[in-house]
Amino acid sequence: MSNSNPIHIGIIGLSNGIYMGGSWAGAAHHPYLTTSPYYKITALQNSSIESAKAAASTFGLNDVACYGDPESIAKDPDVDLVAVSVKVPEHYKLIEPALCAGKDVFSEWPLAANLADAEALTKLAAEMKVKTMVGLQGRQSPAVRKAKEMIAAGELGDILGSSMSGTWMVQGDMIPDFFEYGLDINAGVNMLTVLVGHAIDSFCYVLGEFEAVQAALINNRPQMRLVDGEGKVIKTVEKTIHDRISVVGKLKNGGVGTVVYQTEKSNTGKPFYWEINGTKGSLVLECQDGSIQMIPPTLKFASREPDAELKNVELEDGSAISYNVGRQYDAFAGKENGSFATFEDALIRHRMIDAIYKSDKNGTRESYV
Incomplete structure (x- = not known):
């Protein structure tokens, strides 16, 4: 990809605000895309033309459709x-x-x-022979790589x-x-699908897939208090998503x-802890929240030699909120810095999540690949 011939990108959902929905595009995508020689933002689409124009003005994109x-x-x-x-x-x-328009x-x-929707989209993308990418950007974290x-x-x-906990x-x-x-499990956006989805994708990216999974999910709080931006309780509503999740299984590559994930932050000082044990040594990844796709973990290594200490592994700085997303885009544009997740990769993770739900419901061990 030549710098003089950047990929023209149209963004659906660029806006201001918190990291939910389109605002993530403003926090993580826009900073990279406006500085990369490999991309040019040429169009925006929001819920209305007026909203798209407002976003274009806010982000200084004066020449976009x-x-x-x-x-x-x-x-x-x-x-x-x-x-x-x-x-x-x-x-x-x-x-x-x-x-359908043949766009990447x-x-x-x-x-x-x-x-079902993930399968339909993946099938359509294959039929149209387009290039796809999915935001499983935890794979790009320096510690994970x-x-x-x-x-x-x-x-x-x-x-x-x-073992991973978060x-x-x-x-x-x-x-x-x-x-x-x-809070409605049918919306498809909850701790299992989002947070565990990101984390377990990084887990499998590093260690390979599970032979099968056995899971236990629980909804400890079927009612949830909603609060406004100032922390004031507005009302109490029904909740059908889970707030504690446990997944276990044999790994295809051994071990x-x-x-295990929960919605309550503990007072143990371990908001995220991932340990990988081998015959020659162990790795430990830690950070301040289970959202490792956004928050870069540290990495430490200890050999199995007598009296060996856990030592920091030097990593590239990945603290910028746009870092992991930017590395994905770099890989998509053909830079030699690793792979990126496709619709096919995402479908494996969707099948895994479906297997986790089935395992919990039926008390069974479920395969997904």
């Missing part, structure tokens, strides 16, 4: 790649027109609100097992009112894997 519907941005001849960064329940109806597509994770590299190089020896910043005994839509 503005649209209020997905069919129009999909048909724009000056758009090569459509990036969809909105609430998960809206993904299918925004992605499908772009695929980026979608935030989850790809869709359910497995380094852990994968060290394991591949044999520095840990044979893998004996790995907490979610979004939900505890109360939740911001903007997330009310996500046992365990992933």
